[in-house]
Amino acid sequence: MLSMENKTAPGVAPVPNKGSAPAYFSAWNLHAYYGESYIVQGISFDIHEGEIVALLGRNGAGKTSTLRTIARMDEPLCTQGEVWLDHKPLHTMKSFEAARNGIGLVPEDRRIIPGLTVQENLELAQIEGPLGWSIERLYDHFPRLGERRNQEGVTLSGGEQQMLAVARALSRDVKLLLLDEPYEGLAPVIVREIEKILEEIKSHGITTVLVEQNAIAALHLADRAIILESGQKVFDGLAQEVLENEDLRQQYLAI
Numbered sequence: 001m002l003s004m005e006n007k008t009a010p011g012v013a014p015v016p017n018k019g020s021a022p023a024y025f026s027a028w029n030l031h032a033y034y035g036e037s038y039i040v041q042g043i044s045f046d047i048h049e050g051e052i053v054a055l056l057g058r059n060g061a062g063k064t065s066t067l068r069t070i071a072r073m074d075e076p077l078c079t080q081g082e083v084w085l086d087h088k089p090l091h092t093m094k095s096f097e098a099a100r101n102g103i104g105l106v107p108e109d110r111r112i113i114p115g116l117t118v119q120e121n122l123e124l125a126q127i128e129g130p131l132g133w134s135i136e137r138l139y140d141h142f143p144r145l146g147e148r149r150n151q152e153g154v155t156l157s158g159g160e161q162q163m164l165a166v167a168r169a170l171s172r173d174v175k176l177l178l179l180d181e182p183y184e185g186l187a188p189v190i191v192r193e194i195e196k197i198l199e200e201i202k203s204h205g206i207t208t209v210l211v212e213q214n215a216i217a218a219l220h221l222a223d224r225a226i227i228l229e230s231g232q233k234v235f236d237g238l239a240q241e242v243l244e245n246e247d248l249r250q251q252y253l254a255i
Contacts, residue, residue, distance in 0.1 A: 023084075024049040025176055025207060030081035032065045039065045039077075041231035047176075047224075052198065052208045054218040054239055056253055057228035063211040064108070066228070067178045070209070071105040072098040085176055102175030108184060110165040112153040118164055119149040125168040138167045141200060159190035166197065170206075177201065177208045183217060195221050215253050219243050227252045 023046035032040035040062045047053055055063050069079045072095040083090040090098045099105075113121055122135050122145075139146030142163050148156060153164055162182055169177055179198075183191045191214070198208060198221060212218040219225060219239045227235035227242070229252055235242070242248055249255045 026084040028082040030069050032069045033078040039231050043233050045226055045236055047207055049207055050205045052202055052222045054222035054225045055209055055211045056215050056225055061228040062231040063228055064180055067180055071103050071178055104169030104174035105178045106165045106169050108181040110161050112161050114154050116153055117150050118145050118153050121153045121168055122171055125171045133170045142167050158185050177206055180211045183212055183214050215255055
């Protein structure tokens with residue numbers, strides 16, 4: 001079996017040790033359970049500020065559960081382990097506290113609030129003060145949303161709803177953006193548009209973890225890749241290395 005659990009790519013911090021000074025983002029010994037099902041089995045990794053990391057693996061590998069563990073979305077999960085962001089211990093916080101301290105989760109279903117316009121969805125997510133992106137700044141980066149600001153959010157196209165979900169996360173002081181299947185159901189031209197937005201977000205220093213079944217698209221966008229298999233980490237290295245390693249792709253991603 002090809003296992004790269006302890007592999008460290010050039011310029012990538014090693015797996016964090018408990019009690020050591022955390023990186024910009026550190027996950028240490030994450031575990032997650034759904035009842036008797038053991039989904040995430042002791043995953044550890046670091047992420048540098050401003051990186052885009054593709055979290056990959058087959059269906060059921062534990063990718064979404066890992067995102068939910070990071071975001072402190074415990075129900076219906078039972079989670080263990082340590083999560084640090086910008087030297088703050090998120091594992092001691094509830095989900096709303098983690099959100100206030102920089103976690104922005106965009107779930108697969110996007111969770112656009114019915115009955116509210118684009119503008120109202122963004123206003124509801126806004127925080128007071130200068131930390132979050134202003135709505136006008138969001139419209140500068142998402143001009144299509146600006147054009148539809150008075151339209152009910154749930155009537156937008158799939159791609160526009162994804163833009164709204166990302167914009168809503170940015171309206172807070174987001175430091176770590178967690179995206180679960182952002183390309184799901186989108187036409188290739190819209191996927192490219194979302195990719196441009198994510199590259200622009202990176203230019204503002206925002207760190208992103210991307211879970212995506214379209215692994216090739218995610219790898220072309222990402223700096224690094226982490227691959228999960230049956231709830232365990234089997235690779236942590238450069239995204240380009242996965243693109244160039246056909247055996248690795250076939251064994252763990254079936255591509």
